[in-house]
Structure formats: structure tokens, C-alpha cells
Amino acid sequence: MEGLLPDLEVVRKDFPILGRTTADGLPLVYLDSANTSQKPQVVIDAMVDHLERHNANVARAMHLLGAEATEAFEGGRDKVAAFIGAPERDEVIFTKNASEALNLVAQTLGLEGAHRVGPGDVVVTTEMEHHSNIVPWQMLTQRTGAELRWFTFDEAGQLDLSQVDELITERTKVVTFTWVSNMLGTVNPVAELTRRAHEVGAIVVVDASQAAPQLPIDLAAMPVEERPDVVVFTGHKVVGPTGIGVLWGRRSLLEELPPFLGGGEMIETVTMERSTYAGLPHKFEAGTPPIVEAVGLGAAVDYLAGLGMEAVHAHEQAITAYALEGLGTVPGLRVLGPLDATQRGGAISFELAGVHPHDVAQVLDVRGIAVRAGHHCARPAHAKFGVQSSTRMSSYVYTTPGEIDALVEALHYTRDYFKVG
Amino acid sequence: MSAELDALYQEIILDHYKNPHHKGLRGDPSADGTVEVHHVNPTCGDEVTLRVHLEEADGVLRVQDVSYDAVGCSISQASTSVMTDLVIGKPVEEAMGVHEVFLTLMQGKGSVEPDEEVLEDGIAFAGVAKFPARVKCALLGWMAWKDATSQSMTTTAQGGDDD
Numbered sequence: 001m002e003g004l005l006p007d008l009e010v011v012r013k014d015f016p017i018l019g020r021t022t023a024d025g026l027p028l029v030y031l032d033s034a035n036t037s038q039k040p041q042v043v044i045d046a047m048v049d050h051l052e053r054h055n056a057n058v059a060r061a062m063h064l065l066g067a068e069a070t071e072a073f074e075g076g077r078d079k080v081a082a083f084i085g086a087p088e089r090d091e092v093i094f095t096k097n098a099s100e101a102l103n104l105v106a107q108t109l110g111l112e113g114a115h116r117v118g119p120g121d122v123v124v125t126t127e128m129e130h131h132s133n134i135v136p137w138q139m140l141t142q143r144t145g146a147e148l149r150w151f152t153f154d155e156a157g158q159l160d161l162s163q164v165d166e167l168i169t170e171r172t173k174v175v176t177f178t179w180v181s182n183m184l185g186t187v188n189p190v191a192e193l194t195r196r197a198h199e200v201g202a203i204v205v206v207d208a209s210q211a212a213p214q215l216p217i218d219l220a221a222m223p224v225e226e227r228p229d230v231v232v233f234t235g236h237k238v239v240g241p242t243g244i245g246v247l248w249g250r251r252s253l254l255e256e257l258p259p260f261l262g263g264g265e266m267i268e269t270v271t272m273e274r275s276t277y278a279g280l281p282h283k284f285e286a287g288t289p290p291i292v293e294a295v296g297l298g299a300a301v302d303y304l305a306g307l308g309m310e311a312v313h314a315h316e317q318a319i320t321a322y323a324l325e326g327l328g329t330v331p332g333l334r335v336l337g338p339l340d341a342t343q344r345g346g347a348i349s350f351e352l353a354g355v356h357p358h359d360v361a362q363v364l365d366v367r368g369i370a371v372r373a374g375h376h377c378a379r380p381a382h383a384k385f386g387v388q389s390s391t392r393m394s395s396y397v398y399t400t401p402g403e404i405d406a407l408v409e410a411l412h413y414t415r416d417y418f419k420v421g
Numbered sequence: 422m423s424a425e426l427d428a429l430y431q432e433i434i435l436d437h438y439k440n441p442h443h444k445g446l447r448g449d450p451s452a453d454g455t456v457e458v459h460h461v462n463p464t465c466g467d468e469v470t471l472r473v474h475l476e477e478a479d480g481v482l483r484v485q486d487v488s489y490d491a492v493g494c495s496i497s498q499a500s501t502s503v504m505t506d507l508v509i510g511k512p513v514e515e516a517m518g519v520h521e522v523f524l525t526l527m528q529g530k531g532s533v534e535p536d537e538e539v540l541e542d543g544i545a546f547a548g549v550a551k552f553p554a555r556v557k558c559a560l561l562g563w564m565a566w567k568d569a570t571s572q573s574m575t576t577t578a579q580g581g582d583d584d
């Protein structure tokens with residue numbers, strides 16, 4: 001099959017968990033990578049080695065281990081900056097996850113400062129967002145008296161760009177959207193939306209939680225007018241550990257935003273009257289940061305860079321095309337989202353007529369196949385399709401065509417089991 | 422493989438799923454002794470709107486009717502259907518007792534022997550207790566019923582005080 005990673009079997013060996021079996025001795029077919037990805041041995045080893053040999057707090061410990069830990073932690077930042085082509089490494093802020101990164105932006109935009117969102121202002125988002133990119137903006141607009149407005153999308157899962165002129169106006173202060181949808185798989189036009197938002201002076205915040213694992217990202221190479229002001233993603237979906245997220249932000253914006261959390265590390269001086277704040281990136285990293293997680297994330301993005309993000313993307317597209325074809329053979333199955341693999345990401349949500357997603361996932365689980373059933377933290381998007389929930393398969397660098405065959409076969413079996421059709 | 426599934430998806434469960442009992446909201450939601458609640462399972466989005474009507478006769482408070490609208494998986498739908506069979510017409514105290522027995526079964530991780538005398542079709546859910554992720558599904562309708570019934574009892578009791 002064209003497009004697959006050339007050393008797929010070798011890649012699979014890098015992920016020790018893929019060698020385990022279910023209680024019945026069945027091989028594991030992990031098709032829930034959009035939820036969280038598995039971790040290669042190099043990431044596990046890097047974290048263990050750090051804890052075994054270099055552990056200390058960072059930036060404040062004046063000794064050998066402190067210096068080594070600081071170097072390892074800041075090394076993680078360098079690797080992440082390189083992975084996304086950040087114009088400056090100090091523009092990379094470590095958070096707890098993507099959700100915290102989005103909250104950081106939404107919360108600080110409600111505070112005193114040049115970009116403060118207030119009554120009468122508009123924040124624009126889309127109906128295909130993850131709850132993590134809806135709720136923080138609801139909180140901001142409710143607190144400040146601003147208005148939250150939404151791009152809709154059509155049957156094919158594409159944003160309705162005819163709304164651009166109506167939604168992106170002089171009143172619009174923030175435009176936020178997901179690069180790749182975690183439910184529909186849609187890839188949104190980042191350059192075009194960003195350019196339009198910048199024309200009215202709005203700040204653009206992009207949720208790259210599903211894009212960073214799959215697409216080559218080179219921020220520095222983007223024309224400034226088409227480059228978002230903030231891009232966030234989460235470590236655990238790019239073969240890194242949980243507990244760490246990334247916020248990249250344009251330096252001039254991050255400097256103008258007030259701090260988010262207060263504490264150690266984020267200050268310059270503290271007196272009882274007032275404090276002055278540290279420069280980037282530390283201004284937004286209060287307290288002891290996720291140190292070993294940053295080490296693991298650095299190893300993770302190096303691993304992906306080693307595979308080559310162009311090759312990762314090609315693999316994802318090949319598997320996605322093969323999966324769409326296979327799912328098409330299952331009677332009563334409806335894919336919720338774009339049907340052209342070249343126009344979408346690797347998460348495929350679907351409905352199976354007559355069988356509830358919970359029951360689909362249960363039957364698959366007994367066969368060792370892990371998928372997600374539910375609303376995938378995207379209830380508004382499900383409501384658009386008139387469904388409560390769906391089943392979602394999502395592949396990654398270690399997914400094989402044989403695993404897709406197993407899924408399709410199991411879906412046929414599921415229909416038989418529930419006697420539909 | 423299929424034996425494990427069959428332990429979960431008992432014929433009785435699939436029957437109730439395909440032909441749910443007492444489904445569809447009935448009665449006047451604002452009538453005395455009637456309470457309507459809406460419960461969701463936040464992890465999967467299953468939802469139930471459930472209406473309970475309690476009535477007192479000869480000093481005994483009874484579950485006069487339970488009706489509902491719901492969307493969800495086979496386990497949550499079948500469990501709600503079985504629940505209505507078990508509680509409708511019973512004195513509230515007795516119905517609450519059945520609820521307790523069902524709850525114990527569900528929380529027993531598969532170690533509790535179900536009592537057919539009390540649970541009737543409800544014994545089919547014994548297998549669900551071995552699937553921790555599905556216990557919440559089996560309890561959705563029951564929890565809604567308990568909530569609505571407790572609320573109705575408080576309002577009925579207050580109503581009684583006025584007499």
C-alpha cells in the first residue's frame with residue numbers, strides 16, 4: 001500500500017505496549033490514538049533515565065543535578081520549538097495540557113491589558129470544537145459581557161466560510177478554531193481564517209491538539225499575516241507523556257498579556273506590596289514545572305521528527321483512505337465527516353444503524369479492538385448530526401492495514417450479534 | 422469470546438432494548454405527587470427524562486406510574502424498562518428496597534448472587550457487574566427514578582403538613 005511508513009514493523013517494535021495481549025490472549029488493536037497515543041521506548045527510557053540520574057528542581061538548585069535537570073528541561077523546550085518551527089524558543093510555554101493552555105489565553109484576555117475583551121466585543125469559535133476550546137471562551141464571554149459567535153459546518157463536515165464577513169468584523173477580538181477536528185477529522189483552513197481575522201485586528205488562537213500529531217507544522221515559514229497568534233497542543237497525543245501541554249504564542253502578544261497563575265519561578269522580585277514578573281517563558285510557568293514530562297516530550301517530538309512528519313502524514317492518509325474504504329463495506333454505517341482522505345485527519349467517527357456506540361465499542365473490546373464511544377467531548381458537533389454519540393476509530397504511526405481489516409470484520413460481526421439488517 | 426459477550430447481553434436485556442416497557446412520557450408533569458427529572462451520563466451522553474407519579478391510599482404511598490423518554494445504549498435502555506416493571510404499583514418503601522438490592526448487585530463486581538424473587542428480569546443484569554464501565558449505564562434509569570421519587574416524597578410530605 002502506498003504511503004505507509006516504510007519500516008512499519010520496526011516502528012511497531014518501538015512501542016512496547018503493542019506487544020501485549022488481552023486477557024484472552026488476543027493481540028491488541030489500538031484504534032484510540034486521537035484520545036491518547038501510545039509511547040515509544042525512547043520516551044519511556046528518557047524519562048526513566050532522567051529520574052534515575054538527573055532529578056532535581058530546575059532553575060533554582062545551585063548544584064550538579066540542578067544544572068543537569070535545568071538543561072534537560074530547557075532542552076525539551078528547544079526540541080518542541082524546533083518541532084513546530086517556533087520563531088523563538090522562549091515563545092514556547094509549558095502547561096499541564098492543551099486545556100490549560102487554552103484557559104491561560106482565555107482567562108488572561110479577560111484581564112486588564114491591551115487586548116482585554118469587554119462588553120460588545122465578539123469572540124468567534126466553531127461548532128466543531130472540543131469542549132476544551134468551547135468552555136474557556138464561554139467563561140470569558142460570560143464574565144466580560146462579550147458575545148460568543150459560532151461558525152457552523154455542513155453535512156460534509158466543512159466550516160461554512162460564507163459566514164466570514166458576518167462573523168469576523170471590527171467588533172471581533174478573538175477568532176479561535178481547531179486545526180484538525182477530533183470528531184469529524186476535518187482540516188480547517190488556518191491560513192485563510194487567520195488572514196481574515198488579522199485584517200480586522202483580531203487575535204487568532206488555534207487548537208492544534210489533533211494537528212500536531214499528524215501534520216508538519218512550521219510556524220516560522222508561515223507568512224506573518226497567515227500565522228496564528230497562539231497555537232496549543234497536548235503532549236500525550238504526540239507520543240509524549242500526560243501532564244504536559246504546549247502553548248506557543250507570538251512574543252509581542254505574550255508580553256502584553258498579564259500573568260495567568262502566580263507563584264515561584266514566574267517572578268522577578270517579590271515585595272509585600274507588589275511583584276514584578278519574569279520574562280518569557282517563565283512568566284507563564286508558575287511553580288515547579290512538569291520537568292520529567294518535558295524531557296519525555298522532547299524525546300517524543302524528536303522521535304516523530306526522526307520518522308519525518310511528512311512521512312507520518314502520508315501514513316495517516318494511507319491508513320485513513322483504507323479505513324474509509326473498509327467502513328464503506330459495512331451496511332448501515334454512516335461516517336460523520338469528510339469522506340476524502342486527502343482532506344481530513346485520522347479520526348473517523350461513525351454511526352452504525354441499530355447498534356448504540358456503547359454496544360459497538362463493547363463488542364469490539366471483547367475482540368481486543370480499542371475504539372472510543374461517546375460524544376468525544378464534542379456535543380455541539382454531534383447535535384448537528386442529530387445524534388447523541390458516535391463510535392470513533394483513530395489511527396497513528398503504528399497502525400497497520402491488518403488492524404483496519406480486523407476492525408471492519410468486527411463491525412460486520414457486531415451487526416450479526418445484534419441481529420440488525 | 423462470544424460467551425463473554427453473551428454473559429453481558431442476555432436475551433432478556435436485548436428483548437427489553439428492542440421492546441421497552443412503559444416508554445414515552447405520560448400524565449401531567451405539574452400534577453400533585455408528580456416529579457420529572459433529567460439525568461445524563463456525562464461520559465457517554467446517555468440521557469433520560471423520567472416522570473414519577475406517587476399517590477397515597479389507605480396510608481400507603483405508592484408508585485402510581487413511571488414514564489420516560491431516553492436515548493442510550495442497550496444496557497441503559499433495558500435497565501430502565503425493567504426498572505419500571507419492578508416499581509410501578511409497589512409501595513414506595515418496597516420499591517426503594519428493590520432499588521437497594523439492584524444497586525448491591527451492580528456494585529458487587531460479579532460476586533453477588535442475584536435474587537430472582539426480588540429482581541425478576543433484573544437478574545439478567547448480573548453479568549453487567551463484571552463490566553465496570555457499564556455499571557453506570559445500568560444505573561442511569563434507577564438513579565433518575567430514585568431522585569424523582571425522593572423529590573416527590575418531600576413535596577408530598579409538605580403537602581400533607583398543610584392539611
Ligand SMILES: Cc1ncc(COP(=O)(O)O)c(C=O)c1O
Nearest residue numbers: 097098099130132182209210234
Ligand atoms: C481537538 C482537541 N482539543 C483539545 C483537547 C484536550 O486535550 P487535553 O485533554 O490533553 O487538555 C483534545 C483532546 O482530548 C482534542 O482532541
